[in-house]
Amino acid sequence: MPGLTDLRQPIGACDAEIDAAVADAGLLPLLMSVVHITGSLDILVEAGRTQRPQYSTDLSGSIAPERAGLLRKRAAKAIRTWRNADCPPPYEPSEDELRQMIDTLAGKLLDPAYETLLAEELGFNGDARDFHWDKPVTGEQTARLPVIIVGAGLSGIVMGYRLSQAGIPFTIVEKNSGPGGTWFENRFPGARVDVPSHCYSFSFIRDKRWPDLFSAWPVLRAYFTDAVEQLGLREHIRYEAEIVRGVYDEAAKNWQVTLRSKSGEETLPFAALVSAVGQLNRPLIPHIDGEETFAGVRVHTSRWPEGLEYAGKKVIVIGTAATALQIVPELARDAAHLTVFQRSPTWVFVHPEYRRAIRPGEQWAIDYLPGYARWYRTILYNWALDGAPDYMIIDPDWTGGAQAVSAANDAARIRLTNGMKAAIGDHPELHEKLIPTYPPYVKRPNLGDGGFFRVMSQPNVTLCTEGVARFTKSGIFDATGVHHEADIVVYATGFRALEYLAPMQIIGRDGQTITEFWDDEPRAYLGITVPNFPNLFLMYGPGTNLGFNGNLFFNAECQARYISGCLKWMVEEKLAAVEVKPEVYAGYAGKIDEALAHFTWSHGGAGSWYKNKSGKVIANSPWPLVRYWDWTRAPDPADFNATPAMAV
Numbered sequence: 232m233p234g235l236t237d238l239r240q241p242i243g244a245c246d247a248e249i250d251a252a253v254a255d256a257g258l259l260p261l262l263m264s265v266v267h268i269t270g271s272l273d274i275l276v277e278a279g280r281t282q283r284p285q286y287s288t289d290l291s292g293s294i295a296p297e298r299a300g301l302l303r304k305r306a307a308k309a310i311r312t313w314r315n316a317d318c319p320p321p322y323e324p325s326e327d328e329l330r331q332m333i334d335t336l337a338g339k340l341l342d343p344a345y346e347t348l349l350a351e352e353l354g355f356n357g358d359a360r361d362f363h364w365d366k367p368v369t370g371e372q373t374a375r376l377p378v379i380i381v382g383a384g385l386s387g388i389v390m391g392y393r394l395s396q397a398g399i400p401f402t403i404v405e406k407n408s409g410p411g412g413t414w415f416e417n418r419f420p421g422a423r424v425d426v427p428s429h430c431y432s433f434s435f436i437r438d439k440r441w442p443d444l445f446s447a448w449p450v451l452r453a454y455f456t457d458a459v460e461q462l463g464l465r466e467h468i469r470y471e472a473e474i475v476r477g478v479y480d481e482a483a484k485n486w487q488v489t490l491r492s493k494s495g496e497e498t499l500p501f502a503a504l505v506s507a508v509g510q511l512n513r514p515l516i517p518h519i520d521g522e523e524t525f526a527g528v529r530v531h532t533s534r535w536p537e538g539l540e541y542a543g544k545k546v547i548v549i550g551t552a553a554t555a556l557q558i559v560p561e562l563a564r565d566a567a568h569l570t571v572f573q574r575s576p577t578w579v580f581v582h583p584e585y586r587r588a589i590r591p592g593e594q595w596a597i598d599y600l601p602g603y604a605r606w607y608r609t610i611l612y613n614w615a616l617d618g619a620p621d622y623m624i625i626d627p628d629w630t631g632g633a634q635a636v637s638a639a640n641d642a643a644r645i646r647l648t649n650g651m652k653a654a655i656g657d658h659p660e661l662h663e664k665l666i667p668t669y670p671p672y673v674k675r676p677n678l679g680d681g682g683f684f685r686v687m688s689q690p691n692v693t694l695c696t697e698g699v700a701r702f703t704k705s706g707i708f709d710a711t712g713v714h715h716e717a718d719i720v721v722y723a724t725g726f727r728a729l730e731y732l733a734p735m736q737i738i739g740r741d742g743q744t745i746t747e748f749w750d751d752e753p754r755a756y757l758g759i760t761v762p763n764f765p766n767l768f769l770m771y772g773p774g775t776n777l778g779f780n781g782n783l784f785f786n787a788e789c790q791a792r793y794i795s796g797c798l799k800w801m802v803e804e805k806l807a808a809v810e811v812k813p814e815v816y817a818g819y820a821g822k823i824d825e826a827l828a829h830f831t832w833s834h835g836g837a838g839s840w841y842k843n844k845s846g847k848v849i850a851n852s853p854w855p856l857v858r859y860w861d862w863t864r865a866p867d868p869a870d871f872n873a874t875p876a877m878a879v
Contacts, residue, residue, distance in 0.1 A: 241317070241318045242310075242314050242318060242599045243314075244314065244595070244599075246307075246311060248595075249307055249310050249311055249314070250307050251591070251592050252591075252592035252593075252595040252596055253303050253306050253307040253310065253592065253596075254303065254592060255590040255591065255592020255593050255595075255596070256592055256593055256595075256596040256600075256603070257290030257291075257593065257596075257607055257610075258290055258291050258292060258294060258299055258302065258303070259281070259290050259291070259292050259335070259336055259606070259610055260290060260336075260596070260602075260603050260604075260606040260607040260610060261303070261306050261596065261600070261603065262274050262275060262278055262302065262306065262335070263332055263335075263336065263602055263603070263606040264306075264596070264600040264601055264602050264603040264606065265305070265306045265309045265310075266322065266324065266328075266332060266602075267321035267322050267323075267324075267601040267602045268309050268310065268313045268321065268322070268600075268601060269309050269313075269322070270322035272324075272328055272331060272332070274302060274305060274306070274309075275331065275332065275335050277298075277301075277302065277305070278292065278294055278298070278302055278335065279294070279298070281293065281294060281335050281336075281338045282338045283337060283338035283339055283613065283615030283616065284338065284610065284613045284615065286580070286582060286583070286584075287426070287427055287582070287611065287613060287678075288427050288444055288582075288584050288611065290607070290610060292335070292336075292338060293338070310600070321601035321602060323355075326346075329346075329350070330343075330346060332606075333345070333346070333349050333614075336606060336609065336610050336614075337610075337614045337615045338615050339615045341614060341615075342857070344857050344861070345614060345617075345857050348856075348857050348860050348861075349609060349614065351434075352434065352605075352608070352609050352612070353602075353605045353606070353609055354434060354435075354437070354605055355602075355605065358434070358435045360393075360434070360435075360788055360791075360792050361393075361396055361435070362393045362394075362396035362397045362795050362799070364397070364799065364803070365799070365803060366803045368802055368803060370398065372802050372805075373397065373398050373399045373400065373802055374400060375502065375802075375876070376399055376400070376502045376503065376798060376801060376802055377399075377400045377401065377402070377500075377501050377502055377503075378394060378399060378400070378401040378402075378501060378502065378503045378504075378505060378798065379401070379402050379403075379404060379474075379486070379488055379499075379501040379503075379504055379505070380394075380401055380402070380403045380404070380505045380507055381403075381404055381474050381504070381505065381506045381507055381508050381735070382403070382404075382405060382412060382506070382507035382508045382509065383403050383405035383407075383409075383410040383411070383412065383455075383459070383464075383468050383470075383507075384410070384411060384412020384413060384414075384415075384455075384507060384508075384509055384512075385411075385412060385433075385455070385783060385784055385787055386412075386507035386509065386770035386771055386783070386787040386790070386791070387403050387405070387410075387412070387505075387507035387770075388410065388433075388455065388458055388459065388462070388464065389433060389784075389787045389788055389791045390505055390507055390770065390787075390790075390791045390794065390795075391403050391462070391464045391467055391468075392435075392462045392464065392791075393791045393792070393794075393795045394795065394798070395462070395463060395464065395467070397795060397798070397799065399798060399802070401467060402467060402468075402469060402501075403464065403467050403468045403469070404468075404469050404472050404473070404474055404490060405468055405469065405470050405471075405472070406471065406472065406473045407470065407471070408470050408471050409452070409455075409456060409470065410455045410456060410458075410459045410468065411451065411452050411454075411455035411456070412455075412509055412512065413509065413511055413512060413533075414448055414451040414452050414455060415452055415455070416512065416533050416534070417448055417532065417533050417535075417554075418448050418449075418452075418535050418537075419532045419533075419535040419554065419557075419558050419721075420535075420541075420557075420558055420561035420562065421557035421558045421559075421560060421561040422447065422448040422532075422554075422557055422558075423445055423446065423447045423448065423557055423585075423586075424445055424446050424451060425445065425553070425585075425677070425678040425679075426445070426782045427444055427445060427611045428441035428443065428444060428445060428446040428450075429441060429604075429607060429608045429611055430608050430609075430611040430612055430782060430784070430785075431446070431782050431784060432454065432784060433458065433784060433788070434784070434788060436458055436461065436462075437604065437605070437608070439454060439457075440594065440597075440598075441589060442588060442589060443586070443587065443588050443589060444584055444585070444587050444588075444589065445585055445586070469490070469492070471492060471493060472490050472491065472492040473490065473491050473492075473735075474488060474489070474490060474491075474735045475489040475490065475491050475496065475735070475736065476488075476489045476735060476736035476737070476738065477489070477504050477735065477736075477737050477738065477767075478738045479738065479739050479740060479764065479765060479766075479767070480500075481740060483500065484502075484765070484766075484807040484808045484874060484876075485500045485501060485502050485766075486500070486501050486502070486503070486504045486766065486767070487499075487500055488500075488501055488504065502766060502801075502807075503766040503767075503768065503798060503801075504737075504766065504767050504768070505768045505769075505770065505794060506731075506732055506735075506737075506767070506768070506769050506770065506772075507770040507771070507787075508732065508735075508771075509770075509771050510726065510728045510729075510731070510771055510776065510850065511725075511726040511728060512533075512726065513726055513727045513730060513733055513734070514531040514532075514533050514534060514722070514724070514725075514726055514727070515724050515725050515726050515727050515728075516531055516722050516724060517549075517722075517724060519699055519701060519702055519707075520700070520701035520702065521701040521702035521703060522702045523702075524702055524703065524704050525702045525703070525704060525705075525706075525717075525720065526704045526705065527705075527717055527718045527719055527720065528718065528719045528720070529719075529720045529722070530719070530720070530721055530722065531721075531722040531724070532554040532558060532721060532722065532723050533554075533726070539719070541562055541565060541566055541719055542565035542566070543565070543566070543567050544566055544567055544718040544719055545566065545567055545568045545569075545570075545706075545716050545717045545718050545719075546562050546566045546568070546569050546570070546717060546718065546719045546720075546721065547569075547570045547571075547572065547706065547707055547715060547717040547719070547720045547721065548562065548569065548570070548571045548572065548721045548723055549572045549699060549720065549721065549722050549723060549724055550572070550573075550574070550722065550723035550724045550725070551571060551572075551573040551574075551575075551576065551577055551683075551723070552577050552675070552677060552723065552725060553675070553677045554723040554725075555571065555683065555723040556577075556579065556677055556678075556679040556682075556683045557679070557683075558721065558723060559571060559682075559683050559686060559723075560682035560683055560685070560686050562721070563686040563689055563691065563692050564686075566691065567691065568691050568692075568693070568716075569686075569691060569692045569693070570692075570693045570695055570707075570715045570717070571687075571692065571693070571694050571695065572695050572696075572698070572699055572707075572709070573664070573665075573694060573695065573696050574698065575667070575669075575837060576664065576665050576666060576667045577667065577674070577676075577677050578647050578651075578667055578671045578672070578676050578677070579647070579650075579651055579676070579677045579678065579679055579683070579684075580647060580650065580676060580677070580678050580679075581650035581651060581653070581654050581679065581680065581681040581684075582678050582679065582680060585678065585679055585680035586680045612780065612781060612785075612856075613780065614780075614856075616779060616780050617780045617781075617855045617856050617857060618855045619779075619829070619830070619853070619855075620639075620779050621637065621639040622637070622639040622640045622642065622643040622671070622672065623640070623672045623778070623779055623830055623831050624636075624637060624639075624640075624829055624830065624831070625637065625829055625830065625831060625833070625834060626638070626640075633668075633669075633670075633836065634668060634669070634670060635670045635671070636670045636831055636834055640670055640671060640672070640831065643671050643672070644670065644671050647671055647676075648666055650681075651665065651666055651681075651684060652666070653681070654681030654682075654683075654684035654685055655684040655685070655687065655688070656684075656685070656688060658687070658688050661684075661687050661688065661694070664694060664696050665684060665687065665694070667837070669834075669836035669837040670831055670834060670836055671831070672778075672779075672831040672832070673831050673832065673834045673836050673837045673839065674832070674837050674838070674839030674840075674841065675778075675839060675840070675841070693715070695709050695713075695715065697709040697710045697711045697713070698710040700712075702720075705717070707720070725840060726840070728840040728850060729753060729773075729840065729843055729849055729850060731745075731749075731753045731769070731772060731773060732745060732746075732769075733746075737764065737767065739761075739763045739764035739765075739767070740763045740764070740765070741763070743763060745761065745764060745767075748761070748763060748764075751843045751844050751845060752820075752843060752847065752849065753772075753773040753843075753849055754773050754774065754816065754819075754820045754849075755769050755772040755773050755774065755816075756811045756815055756816045756819045756870070757775075757790075757793065757819065757859075757862055757863060758771070758772035758773055758774045758775035758790070758852070759772055759790055759793055759794065759863075760797075760810075760811040760816075760871075761811065761816065762810060762811050762812065762813045762816050763810070764810070765808040765809065765810040765874070766808050766809065766810075768790075768794045768797065769790075770787060770790045770791070770794070771783060771786065771787070771790075773849055773850070774823050774849065774850070774851065774852055775790075775852050775859075776841070776850040776851045776852060777851075777852060777856075778830070778832060778841075778851045778852065778853075780855070780856055781856045785856060785860075786859070789859060789860050789863040790863060792863060792864065792865075793863040793864075793865070793866060796864075796865045796866045797809055797866045797871075800866060800868065804873070804875075805875060805876045806873050806874060806875055806876060807874045807875065807876040807877070808873070808874040809866075809871045809872070809873050809874075810871060810872050810873075810874075811870055811871055811872075812870060812871060812872055815870045815871075823852075823853060824847075826853035826854070827848045827851065827853050829853075830848070830851070830853055832848045832851055833848050
């Protein structure tokens with residue numbers, strides 16, 4: 232663990248400053264840092280058995296408050312002793328000791344398969360996912376494999392970074408004028424991520440000083456802009472340009488890619504095409520009768536115009552899912568009147584720390600205590616929940632009612648209900664409208680601080696559950712004939728999530744488009760490769776949306792490593808094309824269908840964007856992170872048909 236020594240900074244804090252920092256710091260990462268400081272696991276023994284996190288930023292291990300107080304005092308004493316000794320190099324735990332630390336952090340005994348993965352995530356030995364060649368290659372060899380990457384969001388950035396490490400030429404095409412993807416586009420009032428900032432970030436850029444536990448959109452936009460500069464990617468990105476179509480040229484063994492920009496269209500050849508467009512980037516705006524007659528402003532949350540003034544206005548919001556949870560409290564604060572149209576209620580975990588700023592002591596611990604920042608980032612993944620959480624699995628023998636799919640799911644329902652009721656307050660009529668009757672986790676669960684529910688009882692807010700009938704010049708009629716006036720109508724209606732690669736036209740072998748190939752069932756082996764489309768690689772493709780653990784940064788890093796491995800194989804073995812075998816593709820599709828059938832997502836109690844038109848779950852991954860990580864560490868040549876390059 233040689234990298235640990237490089238992480239320390241000498242500290243000059245006085246005793247009072249150390250005590251204040253220890254009081255603020257997360258308990259479990261603090262204990263891990265004490266191990267590095269003292270060279271002993273005694274403080275973990277004193278802590279006793281821990282429990283898995285109760286929510287995404289729970290760092291307590293469920294250790295009783297009195298014992299936690301004693302542990303903090305012991306930690307402060309250890310830090311003072313370390314400071315007084317001029318901060319000697321941190322202790323590097325053995326493999327057995329590291330395993331004990333991981334199990335304490337997770338609150339359960341983890342399968343040994345997690346050891347290498349978590350060592351990667353901790354990053355004490357540097358970036359374990361960086362690119363390296365297995366054979367000597369020349370610049371001439373890599374020059375034969377130019378790659379085009381579509382999108383400069385998080386996936387496109389990590390893909391570009393890996394290719395820059397490899398020395399493989401690449402171009403990133405981005406439709407917007409800056410990087411960040413969804414965090415460049417989403418700037419509506421209240422927009423904020425629902426994954427803790429310290430793990431919603433690249434594993435190889437760890438020095439960001441996040442102001443909040445969950446970052447607002449300006450902070451995330453700045454993070455991506457800084458990442459592009461830090462990683463040296465700016466010169467590789469073509470902004471305000473879109474891919475119109477990509478056509479695979481069988482004879483040339485390359486993709487003929489047509490780009491459209493302000494200067495017109497051009498077609499360029501690339502050996503490989505990587506789609507990093509994501510799923511949540513093309514807005515879904517339902518057609519409503521009479522919309523063209525509305526005299527006010529209509530806007531989708533992902534296309535929020537700069538300077539839109541809503542204070543003192545009458546505003547209608549259509550939708551009550553993730554974006555509505557964030558925007559509704561902001562609009563309710565200043566709008567003259569706000570009407571919220573709800574088609575169906577959504578389950579929400581009311582997070583006790585959703586809008587909390589990073590405390591000064593926490594930041595001090597992140598900056599100065601050896602290993603603290605890395606253990607802190609690691610615990611936020613909540614590895615204890617990796618696998619199939621029992622509350623998300625359908626029990627075929629469940630007889631407890633249609634409100635749940637198992638005893639564990641029913642217990643989760645009760646916890647969520649209690650949190651939502653507390654946020655709504657003593658308003659039984661709102662309980663009836665806002666708390667779902669379908670089982671939790673059938674569709675995407677949402678997270679917020681409860682502000683959405685609290686504003687529903689404000690006198691300037693109306694919740695309408697009757698459905699939208701039609702627009703008028705001055706507002707909307709609901710299904711019962713009541714007219715709701717509006718100056719602004721906000722669509723919080725989500726995205727065309729299953730229209731993968733849209734609006735690009737991707738044409739593979741024999742002139743078939745990928746849309747025709749997929750029909751209503753978009754699939755990809757590991758969510759990455761598709762037969763009949765050689766040298767095409769997808770990031771955040773079908774079946775890779777994470778439904779119960781992790782975040783898209785983790786997935787993107789796994790996918791970038793796999794795709795880089797395919798390109799490395801092509802260069803080292805002088806291949807012109809690689810294409811997943813149809814039987815491998817079909818076998819994986821069958822395996823993922825079988826696994827998904829057991830999850831709440833496949834329950835028929837409510838619709839969701841996870842499902843295709845026929846009701847089959849397409850978007851989500853049923854796999855534990857550790858399994859997907861293992862499968863994507865390197866491509867297996869046996870899974871592919873490979874075409875050798877012609878001798879020059």
